[in-house]
Amino acid sequence: xxxxxxxxxxxxxxxxxxxxxxxxxxxxxxxxxxxxxxxxxxxxxxxxxxxxxxxxxxxxxxxxxxxxxxxxxxxxxxxxxxxxxxxxxxxxxxxxxxxxxxxxxxxxxxxxxxxxxxxxxxxxxxxxxxxxxxxxxxxxxxxxxxxxxxxxxxxxxxxxxxxxxxxxxxxxxxxxxxxxxxxxxxxxxxxxxxxxxxxxxxxxxxxxxxxxxxxxxxxxxxxxxxxxxxxxxxxxxxxxxxxxxxxxxxxxxxxxxxxxxxxxxxxxxxxxxx
Ligand SMILES: [Zn+2]
Numbered sequence: 001x002x003x004x005x006x007x008x009x010x011x012x013x014x015x016x017x018x019x020x021x022x023x024x025x026x027x028x029x030x031x032x033x034x035x036x037x038x039x040x041x042x043x044x045x046x047x048x049x050x051x052x053x054x055x056x057x058x059x060x061x062x063x064x065x066x067x068x069x070x071x072x073x074x075x076x077x078x079x080x081x082x083x084x085x086x087x088x089x090x091x092x093x094x095x096x097x098x099x100x101x102x103x104x105x106x107x108x109x110x111x112x113x114x115x116x117x118x119x120x121x122x123x124x125x126x127x128x129x130x131x132x133x134x135x136x137x138x139x140x141x142x143x144x145x146x147x148x149x150x151x152x153x154x155x156x157x158x159x160x161x162x163x164x165x166x167x168x169x170x171x172x173x174x175x176x177x178x179x180x181x182x183x184x185x186x187x188x189x190x191x192x193x194x195x196x197x198x199x200x201x202x203x204x205x206x207x208x209x210x211x212x213x214x215x216x217x218x219x220x221x222x223x224x225x226x227x228x229x230x231x232x233x234x235x236x237x238x239x240x241x242x243x244x245x246x247x248x249x250x251x252x253x254x255x256x257x258x259x260x261x262x263x264x265x266x267x268x269x270x271x272x273x274x
Contacts, residue, residue, distance in 0.1 A: 009244050009252075017197075017240060018256030020223050021105055022264065024196035029097050029109045030188075030213055034202020034228060036113045038091045038247050042082060054078050061177040068160035068168050075171060076154050090121035093201060096250035098122035105257050107195075110188040112203060112210050114173045127184050127191075129209065131173035140167025147171065185209055192217040199225045199253075201246045205232040214238075 021027050033043050043049045044056075054077070057063065064071045090098075098121040100106035108125040111118055114133040118126045136150040137143070143163055150169050153161040161169045174180055188209065192198060198217035205211050205226070211233065218224050218237040225240040226232060227249050235241045242249055 009242050009249055011252075011256075013240065014249070014252045014256045015260075017223075017225055017253055018260050021100070021197050021199075021253070021257050022260045024223075026107045026191070026195050027100070027105060027197040027199065028107055028191045028195040028217075029100075030111070030192075030198065030200040030203060030210060031093075031097070031109065031118070032112045032201070032203025032205075032210060032228075034246060035091075035093050035111075036115050036117065036202070038093055038202070038245075039088055039115075039117060040086065041088060041115060050078065050081055053081055056176060059175055061175045064170060064175060068170075070159075072154045072160045076151055079151060088115065088117070090117045092247040093250040094118055094121035094123070096254035097201075099254045100257060101125065103258065103261065105261075108187075108191055110184075110191065110210075110213065112207065127188050129174075129180055129184055129188065131171070131181070133171055133173050135172040136161070136169040137172040138163035138165060138167040139170050141165045144172060145169070180209065188213060189216060192222075193220045195220075195222045197223045197225065199227075200232075200234075201227045201250060203228065203232070204230060205234045 037043050044051055054074070058071070058074045059078070094117050097106060097109055097118065101109065101123055108127060109118055109123050110127045110129060112129050114128065114130050116132050116134040134147050135144045136147050141163060143165070150161045163169060192213040193216055195217050198214055200214055203210050205214060205228075214224050214226070214234045215237060218234075224234070224238045225242070226235060226238045227242045227244060227246045229243055231241070231243070
């Protein structure tokens with residue numbers, strides 16, 4: 001399959017998946033870096049990735065604990081590399097998933113991304129496996145504030161930025177060396193096991209727990225649809241393994257589900273008029 005050819009996913013296949021989503025009791029989505037890079041956010045790993053310019057060891061939890069002031073200065077630089085002054089906005093893939101949820105065809109969305117773009121697009125039930133970089137959390141009392149405010153204070157020389165209680169603020173993301181949030185992890189496992197359809201987009205499915213969620217779903221009999229430019233270690237379990245542009249495929253899936261629903265409603269109307 002040609003990875004660059006969006007036409008490689010034909011309409012008939014899209015309609016088949018749409019019918020499966022329409023018939024499913026539970027559809028769940030799992031998203032990774034590819035959904036963010038489509039909005040212009042550079043990836044962390046790989047060629048052109050953020051770790052070519054920054055040292056990941058500077059963002060380890062032990063570094064934060066040893067030297068929170070230095071950590072925050074590096075964190076500011078990292079933010080500059082990733083976002084600059086650009087306004088980052090959700091793309092067509094984020095919007096398609098938000099539409100599926102709004103019409104009751106997507107139960108929840110599990111994401112490895114920390115940029116908050118799914119929420120910006122209107123997704124409501126988002127399970128953030130790695131936290132949300134748009135917030136910071138006080139290590140002492142747990143209060144959360146906007147990360148923009150914390151970065152502004154670092155820029156003005158407050159290193160590290162502190163909460164009113166005296167505790168140090170930490171980005172509300174899972175740093176290297178930190179455990180994933182237990183609730184998010186437990187819930188995403190249950191969702192994967194109960195899903196009739198698991199739609200994964202933009203994840204290489206190599207990092208845990210994202211790697212094992214699709215297997216869990218497939219083991220429980222779910223239809224697995226994978227949209228990713230590269231093959232994944234779970235691709236052999238996928239019913240649909242699409243090497244395609246997710247900003248093309250996901251909106252087509254959402255449109256097809258909308259059409260399926262319209263068709264179903266019309267038939268129901270016809271029956272009730274008889
Ligand atoms: Zn506090």
